[in-house]
Amino acid sequence: MEMNNPAPRNAIDDNRQGLIGKGINRVEGLLKVTGQAPYAYEVVEGEGGKAAYGFIVGATIAKGTVAGIDTAAAENAPGVLLVWTHRNAPRQGAWGPLDAKDRYGRASPQMGSNRVDYYGQAVAYVVAQTFEQARAAAYLVKVRYAPEPGEFELAPARGKAVKPPDEPNQKTDSLVGDFASAFEGAAVKVDSSYTTPCHIHAQMEPHATMAYWKDGRVVIHCASQLLESAQQAVAGTLQIAPDKVRIVSRYVGGGFGGKLPVYGDVMLSAMAARQLNRPVKTALTRQQMFHFTTHRSDTMQRVRLGATADGKFVAIGHETWAHSARFDNFMENASLQTRTLYAAPNRMTTHRLVKLDLPIADSTRAPGEAVGMLALEQAVDELAEKLKLDPIELRIRNEPAQDPELNVPYSSRQLVACMREGAQRFGWRNRRAEPAAVVEGRWWIGMGMAAATRSNFLMPSKCNVALDRQGVLTVRMAMTDIGTGSYTVLTQVAAETMGLPVDKVRMLLGDSDFPETPGSGGSWGAASAGSGLFDACTNLREKLARKLGVAPAEAVFADGRVSGAGKSETLGALAGTLGLEASGEIKPGSMAKKFSQQAYGAHFAEVAVHRDTGEIRLRRMLGVFAAGRILNEKTAKNQAVGAMVWGVGSALMEEAVVDPRYGFFANQDLAGYHVAAHADIPAVEAIFLPEVDDKTNPLKIKGVGELGICGAGAAVANAVYNACGVRIRQFPLTLDKVM
Numbered sequence: 067m068e069m070n071n072p073a074p075r076n077a078i079d080d081n082r083q084g085l086i087g088k089g090i091n092r093v094e095g096l097l098k099v100t101g102q103a104p105y106a107y108e109v110v111e112g113e114g115g116k117a118a119y120g121f122i123v124g125a126t127i128a129k130g131t132v133a134g135i136d137t138a139a140a141e142n143a144p145g146v147l148l149v150w151t152h153r154n155a156p157r158q159g160a161w162g163p164l165d166a167k168d169r170y171g172r173a174s175p176q177m178g179s180n181r182v183d184y185y186g187q188a189v190a191y192v193v194a195q196t197f198e199q200a201r202a203a204a205y206l207v208k209v210r211y212a213p214e215p216g217e218f219e220l221a222p223a224r225g226k227a228v229k230p231p232d233e234p235n236q237k238t239d240s241l242v243g244d245f246a247s248a249f250e251g252a253a254v255k256v257d258s259s260y261t262t263p264c265h266i267h268a269q270m271e272p273h274a275t276m277a278y279w280k281d282g283r284v285v286i287h288c289a290s291q292l293l294e295s296a297q298q299a300v301a302g303t304l305q306i307a308p309d310k311v312r313i314v315s316r317y318v319g320g321g322f323g324g325k326l327p328v329y330g331d332v333m334l335s336a337m338a339a340r341q342l343n344r345p346v347k348t349a350l351t352r353q354q355m356f357h358f359t360t361h362r363s364d365t366m367q368r369v370r371l372g373a374t375a376d377g378k379f380v381a382i383g384h385e386t387w388a389h390s391a392r393f394d395n396f397m398e399n400a401s402l403q404t405r406t407l408y409a410a411p412n413r414m415t416t417h418r419l420v421k422l423d424l425p426i427a428d429s430t431r432a433p434g435e436a437v438g439m440l441a442l443e444q445a446v447d448e449l450a451e452k453l454k455l456d457p458i459e460l461r462i463r464n465e466p467a468q469d470p471e472l473n474v475p476y477s478s479r480q481l482v483a484c485m486r487e488g489a490q491r492f493g494w495r496n497r498r499a500e501p502a503a504v505v506e507g508r509w510w511i512g513m514g515m516a517a518a519t520r521s522n523f524l525m526p527s528k529c530n531v532a533l534d535r536q537g538v539l540t541v542r543m544a545m546t547d548i549g550t551g552s553y554t555v556l557t558q559v560a561a562e563t564m565g566l567p568v569d570k571v572r573m574l575l576g577d578s579d580f581p582e583t584p585g586s587g588g589s590w591g592a593a594s595a596g597s598g599l600f601d602a603c604t605n606l607r608e609k610l611a612r613k614l615g616v617a618p619a620e621a622v623f624a625d626g627r628v629s630g631a632g633k634s635e636t637l638g639a640l641a642g643t644l645g646l647e648a649s650g651e652i653k654p655g656s657m658a659k660k661f662s663q664q665a666y667g668a669h670f671a672e673v674a675v676h677r678d679t680g681e682i683r684l685r686r687m688l689g690v691f692a693a694g695r696i697l698n699e700k701t702a703k704n705q706a707v708g709a710m711v712w713g714v715g716s717a718l719m720e721e722a723v724v725d726p727r728y729g730f731f732a733n734q735d736l737a738g739y740h741v742a743a744h745a746d747i748p749a750v751e752a753i754f755l756p757e758v759d760d761k762t763n764p765l766k767i768k769g770v771g772e773l774g775i776c777g778a779g780a781a782v783a784n785a786v787y788n789a790c791g792v793r794i795r796q797f798p799l800t801l802d803k804v805m
């Protein structure tokens with residue numbers, strides 16, 4: 067089906083079994099907690115005997131060439147099967163192309179030459195009988211470098227920024243009205259600049275691969291969010307047809323955008339398995355992940371807001387500078403949400419790319435909004451203070467009637483409802499507008515809030531369903547579950563649509579041999595894969611109804627039976643010995659253009675700032691969200707709370723620190739790069755307002771995976787200001803910046 071019209075009332079609306087929305091436990095939860103759900107590196111199956119183990123040697127310079135490399139000691143070390151460098155690595159496809167439609171499907175050659183373009187880049191690869199032997203031998207590889215000076219910092223290189231090309235559906239810059247004059251003449255103004263640092267994904271499961279060849283085809287178990295992209299990337303790198311590549315990612319221990327691409331562990335394992343004719347496993351160490359995989363670019367952002375004395379925006383400007391690797395072109399689109407969030411007759415947004423000699427920057431949870439909102443939502447708070455207006459009231463006064471840039475209605479938008487509900491529940495009326503007004507012992511106490519918004523997407527997705535004689539429905543999709551709950555919410559959709567209990571659905575995901583989906587990314591997974599599944603189930607219902615001799619519209623599916631026109635039969639009996647299959651497909655259609663689609667929310671935070679040390683502690687936090695129909699209140703809440711925790715981390719702790727002398731992240735482990743721990747996170751609550759959006763997709767849902775991080779850190783930053791009266795615009799907000 068194609069999404070060209072509002073979705074009609076359907077089985078999901080009827081929710082006869084009450085499964086949709088219900089917070090059922092994860093269907094694969096037992097397997098995971100009992101260690102029976104193998105992640106890529108744990109997979110033991112494979113053709114060609116026992117697995118060998120690879121270890122990657124990373125460059126210890128950020129830019130230059132390998133001038134000499136001595137592998138003799140490594141080659142003679144115990145258990146070593148293979149040592150590759152740029153001198154003997156297999157020939158591979160060239161990097162890119164840069165303008166590829168699918169940036170995650172680009173070829174990614176390893177050790178294609180003696181060039182070093184970033185710290186940690188693979189300069190050698192060792193395979194041995196055991197992991198320990200491979201790692202020990204890897205340390206015996208002696209590399210002599212000819213280093214070259216590089217540029218590693220955004221600020222000093224900003225003058226060399228370039229304008230990235232427009233994307234098909236998204237211009238790099240926007241200009242509406244006369245921003246410059248309107249800002250100049252505005253009665254009340256804010257002109258603030260913010261910086262956000264590099265962030266890493268810090269997934270629990272590191273990138274890892276188990277590869278083997280079978281019948282001229284490579285089977286790759288790896289940690290991937292997008293199986294088709296991984297398949298393309300491997301095919302392009304190894305110079306083989308995509309159908310000679312099978313990607314399997316049944317369980318993925320966190321993605322956050324860092325597993326949208328696949329990396330050298332995948333390519334090298336696949337090539338080594340071919341050469342050695344046995345399975346090869348390669349995992350990255352936690353330290354390697356900092357450089358050998360992607361990270362979120364740091365940004366510099368300037369936000370200018372001009373308003374009338376009664377708080378109507380007349381001018382909104384948001385400019386972003388962010389880095390990409392010199393050989394890449396990824397842009398952190400931090401100004402994008404500013405085009406749609408608030409109304410103003412004069413608006414200007416820009417994005418500029420600064421090419422640096424750092425590892426590849428790429429998508430990280432809510433690319434764009436996650437750090438764009440840190441700036442925008444603090445600027446709005448600054449403006450509210452100048453206007454002596456409550457920040458919620460200021461936002462309400464600037465609530466647009468329709469999308470100010472696209473000039474189309476919103477599919478649904480409950481930002482105001484989220485702010486009001488949150489204010490009520492959080493006790494916002496107790497907030498003192500003047501900063502540093504509340505003191506408890508040696509602590510200042512403050513409250514802050516911020517809006518949340520994240521774009522909503524629907525992508526093409528296919529599905530196959532097969533019903534057997536026992537009435538068991540087997541679903542096949544090349545979809546992934548990166549810990550978000552895909553297995554569970556898709557099971558709920560299938561079970562509810564077919565009138566089957568949850569335990570009669572077998573959800574098979576994570577295999578590129580299954581029908582194509584857009585995978586997990588951009589918060590579109592549940593909507594896209596779920597809609598393809600819904601279409602397949604709808605087609606299966608039609609077949610079953612016809613078999614029973616009932617008009618499909620009259621057929622009722624409940625309790626494992628289909629009934630109508632005085633007849634009733636079990637699904638299993640109708641499927642018969644041969645079983646019954648159906649396929650389905652969702653295509654985006656024109657609704658995405660007819661309506662501006664976002665999910666919304668409001669964050670509220672209370673912090674304490676120590677008067678002597680400047681230490682900042684979060685005391686409590688609430689997020690109120692409206693994201694269409696919620697498929698599973700428990701998994702949705704998990705997503706929201708997890709994202710809010712990352713928002714707190716972005717505000718207060720997370721920073722991959724670039725050493726400007728050597729061009730690497732100096733704090734390259736989870737001791738030096740602090741991810742919020744339990745002790746950092748007291749009461750965090752997330753709730754969802756009722757919403758059903760028939761413009762988005764047949765399930766009438768919106769993406770929830772990234773919404774919760776958007777604006778979360780800004781609410782914390784605004785609370786810090788309210789607590790102590792120090793406005794910090796350089797993230798993270800550490801105690802030294804308070805003093």
Ligand code: MOS
Pocket residue numbers: 291321322323324326429430431432433586587588589
């Ligand atoms: Mo998301 S950063 O698109 O996985």
